[in-house]
Amino acid sequence: MKAPADLLLLPQWVVPVESAGTDDPARACGALAEHAVVVRGGEILDVLPADAAQARYDAAQTVDLPNHALIPGLVNLHGHAAMSLLRGFADDQPLMTWLNEHIWPAEKKHVSEAFVRDGTLLAAAEMLAGGITTCNDMYFFPQTAGEAFLQAGMRATLGIIVLEFPSAYASDADDYLAKGLAMRDELKDEPLLSFTFAPHAPYTIADATFGRINTLAEQLSLPIHIHIHETANEVRDSLKQYGMRPLERLAGLGLLGPNFIGVHAIHVNDAEIDLLAQNGCHVAHCPTAGLKLGSGIAPVNRFMAAGVNFGFGTDGPASNNRLDLVAEMRLASLLAKGASGDAAALPAAAALKAATLDAACALNLDSRIGSIVPGKRADLVAVDLRALSSQPVFDPVSHLVYVAGREHVTHVWVDGKLKLNDRRLVDLDTDDLNARAHYWRTKLTA
Numbered sequence: 001m002k003a004p005a006d007l008l009l010l011p012q013w014v015v016p017v018e019s020a021g022t023d024d025p026a027r028a029c030g031a032l033a034e035h036a037v038v039v040r041g042g043e044i045l046d047v048l049p050a051d052a053a054q055a056r057y058d059a060a061q062t063v064d065l066p067n068h069a070l071i072p073g074l075v076n077l078h079g080h081a082a083m084s085l086l087r088g089f090a091d092d093q094p095l096m097t098w099l100n101e102h103i104w105p106a107e108k109k110h111v112s113e114a115f116v117r118d119g120t121l122l123a124a125a126e127m128l129a130g131g132i133t134t135c136n137d138m139y140f141f142p143q144t145a146g147e148a149f150l151q152a153g154m155r156a157t158l159g160i161i162v163l164e165f166p167s168a169y170a171s172d173a174d175d176y177l178a179k180g181l182a183m184r185d186e187l188k189d190e191p192l193l194s195f196t197f198a199p200h201a202p203y204t205i206a207d208a209t210f211g212r213i214n215t216l217a218e219q220l221s222l223p224i225h226i227h228i229h230e231t232a233n234e235v236r237d238s239l240k241q242y243g244m245r246p247l248e249r250l251a252g253l254g255l256l257g258p259n260f261i262g263v264h265a266i267h268v269n270d271a272e273i274d275l276l277a278q279n280g281c282h283v284a285h286c287p288t289a290g291l292k293l294g295s296g297i298a299p300v301n302r303f304m305a306a307g308v309n310f311g312f313g314t315d316g317p318a319s320n321n322r323l324d325l326v327a328e329m330r331l332a333s334l335l336a337k338g339a340s341g342d343a344a345a346l347p348a349a350a351a352l353k354a355a356t357l358d359a360a361c362a363l364n365l366d367s368r369i370g371s372i373v374p375g376k377r378a379d380l381v382a383v384d385l386r387a388l389s390s391q392p393v394f395d396p397v398s399h400l401v402y403v404a405g406r407e408h409v410t411h412v413w414v415d416g417k418l419k420l421n422d423r424r425l426v427d428l429d430t431d432d433l434n435a436r437a438h439y440w441r442t443k444l445t446a
Helices: 050-056 081-086 095-110 113-129 142-152 173-187 207-220 232-242 246-252 270-278 287-292 300-306 325-340 348-362 396-402 430-445
Strands: 003-014 035-040 043-049 057-072 074-079 132-137 155-162 193-199 224-228 260-264 282-285 309-312 380-384 409-414 417-421
Touching (some): 035 050, 035 057, 043 050, 057 396, 074 325, 081 095, 081 113, 095 430, 113 409, 142 193, 173 207, 224 246, 232 246, 282 300, 282 348, 287 325, 300 325, 309 325, 325 348
Parallel strands (some): 003 057, 155 193, 260 282
Antiparallel strands (some): 003 035
């Protein structure tokens, strides 16, 4: 008698990113031809040759995916989802001008629960359609954002955002922390949601607040997610104010460790890279945002040489302006090669791993997502490689990074539930989302 299953997926290639029972990186990151993925109860039950799967399992639904590669859901390691409503609002400005003269004044005037709900839904729709099944979010009103992610059926890590100055969300650091902890208590039993502490940046957080965050993060076993060494000015200002560079300051405060996610980490020297590696820290590499804001290029090759784990982030839609992790994979790989003069730098398999399993590891989610192995949750993405522009396919992993775009994503499952079906969103009304975006554009430009 055949074993029951909910879903049997039959792609041309399965790209597991890691293979159960092997430590061989070449085998783990390769593609398995004519294999099937079996899903039951939202969990990956089996990965095996297609013929054997059809003989062994009686699935309620079988999905044929000819000419497709099936990959783990992409993990966006850093973003500000609700800022989708500020996409293109203040382009072609350096970071601090962009923040001080445009973004922060607009946020002060317009950010609200309604803004965050609508902006997060718009961002979730874009991310799901492009194969992103998990995001690490940092923004105001995180409970509202969490509710929007749940409405979309997307996995999200919500940041307990902290600043010293007031906003529409909170009045001071203590208020941010109190509201963030209450949010976590309210949503902690939602299986699609997890949490980080998200102090904005060293230049917006006082030492005393960092000390409290560090204590709470250790007590609750939560990551700390923070912008760090994004610009040369940030480093210079820290030297003037504190007599030390930002990472040195955070190290002295005890924040560096395996639960630390440093966003950008562009202007870091060799000693700081070693510090990140020695403490088991992670980096969210956001190549497009770093280029667009003129901040620079993170030294990915040196991260790899030192053993610093990193994943990719889109950053917010106001500073990218796309939530497109497929594009980030390709750009990151090309920048690593161009900056180092080494064509073998950040190869395709490593780029795909950074966008999936390595990013999941940074969020402490690698036991649940990030690769296609039995026992993990069924966050899966089908990428169609049959277009003329994709032919011929010698190596599907190479094509996923250097050829494919997010427009080639056809199907997405989160926790075994279909979210994108033949390029159409299943649970989100695109006409409604367009109407909401139009409302906010009118309001912001009034």
